[in-house]
Amino acid sequence: MRQIAFREALREAMNEEMRRDDRVFLMGEEVAEYNGAYKVSQGMLDEFGPKRVIDTPISELGFTALGVGAAQNGLRPILEFMTFNFANLAFDQILNTASKMLAMSGGQINCPIVFRGPNGSAGQLGAQHSTAYESYYANIPGIKVVSPSNGYDAKGLLKQAIRYEEDPVIFMESEVMYGDKSEVPDEEYYIELGKASIARTGTDVTIVSYNKMMKISLAAAAELEKENISTEVVDLRTIRPLDWMTILESVKKTNRLVIVEEQWPFSSISSEIAYTIQKEGFDFLDAPIRRLTYADAPLHYAANLVAAAMPSVEKVVRMVKEVMYLNK
Numbered sequence: 001m002r003q004i005a006f007r008e009a010l011r012e013a014m015n016e017e018m019r020r021d022d023r024v025f026l027m028g029e030e031v032a033e034y035n036g037a038y039k040v041s042q043g044m045l046d047e048f049g050p051k052r053v054i055d056t057p058i059s060e061l062g063f064t065a066l067g068v069g070a071a072q073n074g075l076r077p078i079l080e081f082m083t084f085n086f087a088n089l090a091f092d093q094i095l096n097t098a099s100k101m102l103a104m105s106g107g108q109i110n111c112p113i114v115f116r117g118p119n120g121s122a123g124q125l126g127a128q129h130s131t132a133y134e135s136y137y138a139n140i141p142g143i144k145v146v147s148p149s150n151g152y153d154a155k156g157l158l159k160q161a162i163r164y165e166e167d168p169v170i171f172m173e174s175e176v177m178y179g180d181k182s183e184v185p186d187e188e189y190y191i192e193l194g195k196a197s198i199a200r201t202g203t204d205v206t207i208v209s210y211n212k213m214m215k216i217s218l219a220a221a222a223e224l225e226k227e228n229i230s231t232e233v234v235d236l237r238t239i240r241p242l243d244w245m246t247i248l249e250s251v252k253k254t255n256r257l258v259i260v261e262e263q264w265p266f267s268s269i270s271s272e273i274a275y276t277i278q279k280e281g282f283d284f285l286d287a288p289i290r291r292l293t294y295a296d297a298p299l300h301y302a303a304n305l306v307a308a309a310m311p312s313v314e315k316v317v318r319m320v321k322e323v324m325y326l327n328k
Helices: 006-020 044-048 060-072 086-098 134-138 151-164 213-225 244-254 269-284 303-309 313-323
Strands: 002-005 024-028 053-055 076-080 114-118 144-146 169-173 181-184 197-200 205-209 231-235 238-240 257-260 290-292
Touching: 002 006, 006 024, 006 044, 006 151, 006 181, 024 044, 024 060, 044 053, 060 076, 060 086, 086 114, 114 151, 134 144, 134 238, 134 269, 144 151, 151 169, 151 181, 197 213, 197 244, 205 213, 205 244, 205 313, 213 231, 213 257, 213 313, 231 244, 244 257, 244 269, 257 269, 257 313, 269 290, 290 313
Parallel strands: 024 053, 024 076, 076 114, 114 169, 144 169, 205 231, 205 257, 257 290
Antiparallel strands: 002 181, 144 238, 197 231
C-alpha cells in the first residue's frame, strides 16, 4: 500500500487502462499541453502522444459529440470537463445520444464512454460554477453515475468504468479533493459499480453520503462518538445504480437515517433514498428520515453565504440528535 493524492489515483487508472487497450483515449480542454486544469493528466501527453491525449477547443458540445461518435464506433473515450457546470452545453449529446442510442438501435449500438471532471462547489466560485449535478444525470435511464469520496475508490471505480462498462458513465470528482491522500494498493484492482461501502460501523444512527460530503459525515460521526452516539456511515460511491439494500441493512440495525448531500433539496438523491427506505424499511424506523442538503438557492460568492448554504459538521450533529430525540 502507498499513499497517493486523489488526482494521482485518477491518473493511474487512466494510464493503466490506456496501456492495456489502445482504443482508450483522453480528450478535453487543456488535458494535454497544460497537463490538465487540475493536473490529473500530468505527463500523459508525453507517454501516449497527441493522438491519444487530445486538447480540444472550448466547445463542450463539439468535443462531446466527437467522443460519443467515437464510442459508438468501437473506441472507449474518456472526456474530461473542466467542470460539470460546463457540461450543460453538451447536455443534448449526453441525454439524447449517449444515453438513448442502445435503446433506439434495438441493442445494436453501445456507447462505452466516461465523462469525468469536478462537480459541485469549491468555495467562492459564484453560482454558475457551484452546482452539484448527481441528481440531474441520475435521472437519465441508460447512464451510470459515480461520485467517489477518496482516491482508493476513485481509482477502482474509474478503471471499472473505462474497461468494463458498455454504457455511458458520469464520473464526478471534486476540486477540493484532488490533493487528498488515500491508501492505494500496488496491485491492480477494480471496484464494481453499484456497490456502496460502510465507511464507519455504528449502532445508533445511519448517515448516508457521498463525494466530499463524506468528509463532513465522518467528522460529524467522530464528534458524536465523544457523546457516546455510535454512528454508521454509508458511502454510496455510485449514485446510479443506487445500492439501497446496503442502506436498508444498516437502517435495520440502527433504526434511524440521516442523509447528507450537496444537492438542492427538490428531487435530490436524498429524496429517492428517503422514499425507497420508507417503502422497504418503514417498520425498522424509530424516527422520521432526515436529510441535510444545499440551500434551495443559487450558491452566492460571499464566504458567509457559502457557509450558510452548505452542510457542515455542526448541522449534521444537530440533525442526528434530532432523529435520536436528544435535542432540548
